[in-house]
Amino acid sequence: MRSPVAVIGLVLLAVLAVCAVFGPYLAPHDPGQLDLPNALNGPSSGHWLGQDELGRDLASRLIVGARTSAMIGLIVVSISVVFGTLIGLLAGALGGVVDQAIMRVVDILLAFPGILLAIAITGILGPSRGNIIFALSLLGWTGFARLVRGQVLSFREREFVLAARGYGASTGRIMWRHLLPNVLAPVLVQATFGMAGVILSEASLSFLGLGPQGIPTWGAMLNEGVDYLLFAPHLSLVPGVAVMLTVLAFNFLGDALRDRLDPRAQPWL
Amino acid sequence: MIRYVARRLLLLIPTVLGVATLVFFFIHLIPGDPVEVMLGETAEQADKEALADALGLNDPLHVQYGNFLLGLLKGDVGDSFFYKKPATEVLLERLGATVELALAAMLVALLIAIPIGVVAAVKQYGAFDNVSMLAALIGVSMPNFWLGPLLIWLFSLHIEWFPPGGREGLGSLVLPAITLGTALAAILSRMTRASVLEVLDEDFVRTARAKGLPERTVLFKHVLRNAMIPVLTLIGLQFGVLLSGAVITENVFSWPGLGTLFIEALQSRDFPVVQGCVLYISFGYVMVNLLVDLLYAAVDPRIRYGSS
Secondary structure, three states, rough: OOHHHHHHHHHHHHHHHHOOOOOOOOOOOOOOOHHHHOOOOOOOOOOOEOOOOOOOHHHHHHHHHHHHHHHHHHEEEHHHHHHHHHHHHHHHOOOOHHHHHHHHHHHHHOOOOHHHHHHHHHHOOOOOHHHHHHHHHHHHHHHHHHHHHHHHHHHHHOOHHHHHHHOOOOOHHHHHHHHHHHHHHHHHHHHHHHHHHHHHHHHHHHOOOOOOOOOHHHHHHHHHOOOOOOOOOHHHHHHHHHHHHHHHHHHHHHHHHHHOOOOOOOOOO | HHHHHHHHHHHHHHOOOOOOOOHHHHHHHOOOOOHHHHHHHOOOOHHHHHHHHHHHOOOOHHHHHHHHHHHOOOOOOOOOOOOOOOOHHHHHHHHHHHHHHHHHHHHHHHHHHHHHHHHHHHOOOOOOHHHHHHHHHHHOOOOHHHHHHHHHHHHHHHHOOOOOOOOOOOOHHHHHHHHHHHHHHHHHHHHHHHHHHHHHHOHHHHHHHHHOHHHHHHHHHHHHHHHHHHOOOHHHHHHHHHHHHHHHHHHHOOOHHHHHHHHHHOOOOOHHHHHHHHHHHHHHHHHHHHHHHHHHHHHHHHHHHHHO
């Protein structure tokens, strides 16, 4: 991949992955350790991103918070991809009543504004990692189902599928061996953008106080920092930059992948 | 066209019914007793029973569902536990502020996105194109719960141009509108660029140039008119996204719209208001999508013939 934005995206994501996997070992301090006399201190040699309103080390909380964002993003997108691809394959390959019924359900679910429903679900069921994953996966799969169905419809009458049908391949075999490999590329592009969307949604929920409790999350850090905007703007600035760079990295990568896979795209870099 | 409109309106019925059904069952299957929420855990059992009877909560689920649908036909989603009046009334009081914010954000987005998208396409691969599209990607990636506090820090706390929150006068609308409109501006500028580039490649543009028309006429009379159709569609579709995005922005700026009401209702477990917010915003979303489809069909006849 020669695109400079893709390289920047990959480097940023590599940093995120390292923080997510090795976070607790990389953090210079215990992210929960209080140091009230030094609360709201700016960056220093001991605390290179500064300290929050309880004197906790901001850098350590940021590194440990990466795991929450990455894990929720990965789980929600995986559930959405697997479920959405399966449903889309079934709708597209079987057609008829099954297709009509599935697509009607998808249309109804797509009528819900996603983040609003996620806020309602986590607000009512209670803030926890499991509830966030449930809330974001509930609608997350619909986009993948629609994409895969569209792709399958465009492939269904192509020669290689007709040939497979001609030599007696079952619908299941055609779906698994012939259609699935052909729809994976656009699914990969959408999954990359999906990661950006889920991380942003998780941070939004955490910002509203509906995120996982008892562990540092970027959205909650930002929310706590808003009260100290005048005296310690770094409290909001640091987690905000982390969310933005992560989302930007996934968008960079998604753009580059799409440009590479779609010959009609008119890339800008 | 009439047949197309009729068909689209008929298709609306199962979608609206589906949305209402999902919201009803979701609210009724969740843990937590609304009677306990209204009276408190220490209330007498007899009082709880009387209230449950009055609210119809002791009826079988299918009866409750039927009553819910009948109520919905009359625009009634129940009484707010907190405000002690119909939830629809509470929602309507806050709707104006949200629509005002969404329209202002849309205006901000259009003023930024259309000129940038057009110039970026005309100067494709030039410095302006690269920088503006990079800025657009950053704009899409910037969470509005971060951009909002940043704008407050800069324009309210430091140079004191605009108030940091509330809804008093036009000045208080500026920062929330920029916060909510930035991501949309980013999406729209990318779409405008792509759409203009596609039209610039069309035969009729080549013909217009071959006729010797000045470049300005080609761009404004031939290219922009055609390139704006998909952009208009996106604007319509994004209006629904703006309404839900307003939830976060309103909370950052204490803007007294549906978004702040929604979070307040969730915190006080005022289920009829939560239910009403989700229902009405979803219906608004469906209606805007329908309007966009109908407008699109009116502008481009291939669509209504293709789907009939």
